[in-house]
Amino acid sequence: MTRILFYLEDYSHDIWRDSLLKVAPGIDFRSYPDWGTPDDGPAYAFVWEPEPGLIASYPNIRAVFSLGAGVDHLTRDPNLPPEVPIIRMGDDGLKEGMAEFVAMSVLMHHRGIPSMITKQKNKDWGRFFAKAAKDVRVGILGFGALGRVAAEALTPFGYQVAAWSRTPKNPVEDVTLHHGSDRLDDFLANTDILVGLLPSTPETQGLLDKERLSLLPEGASIINAGRGTLIDLDALKAHMESGHIASATLDVFPEEPLPSNHPLWGLDNLIITPHIAAITRPDTAAEYVVRNIARIEQGDAPENLLDANRGY
Numbered sequence: 568m569t570r571i572l573f574y575l576e577d578y579s580h581d582i583w584r585d586s587l588l589k590v591a592p593g594i595d596f597r598s599y600p601d602w603g604t605p606d607d608g609p610a611y612a613f614v615w616e617p618e619p620g621l622i623a624s625y626p627n628i629r630a631v632f633s634l635g636a637g638v639d640h641l642t643r644d645p646n647l648p649p650e651v652p653i654i655r656m657g658d659d660g661l662k663e664g665m666a667e668f669v670a671m672s673v674l675m676h677h678r679g680i681p682s683m684i685t686k687q688k689n690k691d692w693g694r695f696f697a698k699a700a701k702d703v704r705v706g707i708l709g710f711g712a713l714g715r716v717a718a719e720a721l722t723p724f725g726y727q728v729a730a731w732s733r734t735p736k737n738p739v740e741d742v743t744l745h746h747g748s749d750r751l752d753d754f755l756a757n758t759d760i761l762v763g764l765l766p767s768t769p770e771t772q773g774l775l776d777k778e779r780l781s782l783l784p785e786g787a788s789i790i791n792a793g794r795g796t797l798i799d800l801d802a803l804k805a806h807m808e809s810g811h812i813a814s815a816t817l818d819v820f821p822e823e824p825l826p827s828n829h830p831l832w833g834l835d836n837l838i839i840t841p842h843i844a845a846i847t848r849p850d851t852a853a854e855y856v857v858r859n860i861a862r863i864e865q866g867d868a869p870e871n872l873l874d875a876n877r878g879y
């Protein structure tokens with residue numbers, strides 16, 4: 568019988584158990600801390616932010632399914648057994664959620680909504696006349712599963728969409744593709760609305776520092792829905808206070824929740840969302856996990872296997 572060891576804090580586990588049982592009625596679903604003992608036999612972990620050392624203490628775990636696309640919540644564990652495969656989430660719910668969030672956010676920044684929220688507090692009628700979408704350059708950092716769906720959500724509006732990745736990609740209609748670190752500065756200099764959809768790796772941490780942010784055109788906007796380690800927040804604050812960066816939406820932060828005394832809470836033209844851009848949905852994720860357990864058991868490679876060298 569397939570055994571799933573589930574870990575997610577502060578959330579009802581019933582919906583996850585019911586979704587998995589709906590797809591695979593025979594599974595043995597065990598919610599932490601009732602995982603049993605390693606002697607109970609082979610199991611798959613399905614987890615978000617497990618306590619460090621927990622995975623290592625269950626040597627019967629054959630593979631770990633991350634509840635999210637990001638795996639930094641797992642790789643920060645110094646005791647994570649290197650031989651256990653890690654499978655990143657890639658369910659359709661996550662993609663649909665990110666497409667909605669990016670489309671909503673790009674439209675809001677294009678149409679000046681963050682500045683209107685600021686002005687409303689001062690009863691200021693100051694009007695904002697937006698450019699046509701065809702004259703707005705949207706640059707997406709990261710062209711993986713989520714960068715692609717974000718681009719697809721934006722092109723119907725007529726935006727000039729470009730994307731940047733580590734490695735080259737096959738051509739995609741209506742999206743200008745760039746790759747490699749030597750293209751980044753030029754990419755930023757030609758982006759009016761920047762969308763961050765990068766994983767947290769040693770190469771992406773602090774990538775948007777003071778100098779790189781200064782390459783964005785005057786009045787640019789930033790949306791970050793990848794990981795909070797991407798941006799130097801002090802530098803972003805300084806660029807927003809000077810007006811160089813007109814507005815931003817941040818969904819992810821180096822420390823979450825963002826501490827209540829953090830100066831970003833009071834910054835004008837900044838929209839803060841509490842890491843909700845794309846939430847894994849139990850129904851689509853259950854299908855994804857069950858499908859990939861079957862692949863592993865047939866000896867096939869699962870989808871979205873973590874490449875430990877790349878870090879995503």
Ligand code: NAP
Binds near residue numbers: 711733765771
């Ligand atoms: P993915 O399919 O692995 O795509 C990652 C993309 O980033 C790839 O295009 C990759 O380039 C690019 N990349 C990585 N390192 C790079 C570097 N040094 N320089 C240039 N490009 C680089 O991942 P995904 O499923 O799209 O998810 C992306 C991230 O979104 C996740 O890792 C997670 O942190 C975040 N996320 C956030 C939320 C939220 O609610 N805020 C929800 C889900 C996910 P190559 O294609 O060339 O490898």
Ligand code: GLV
Binds near residue numbers: 636656661847
């Ligand atoms: C959410 O942040 C995820 O990694 O899926």
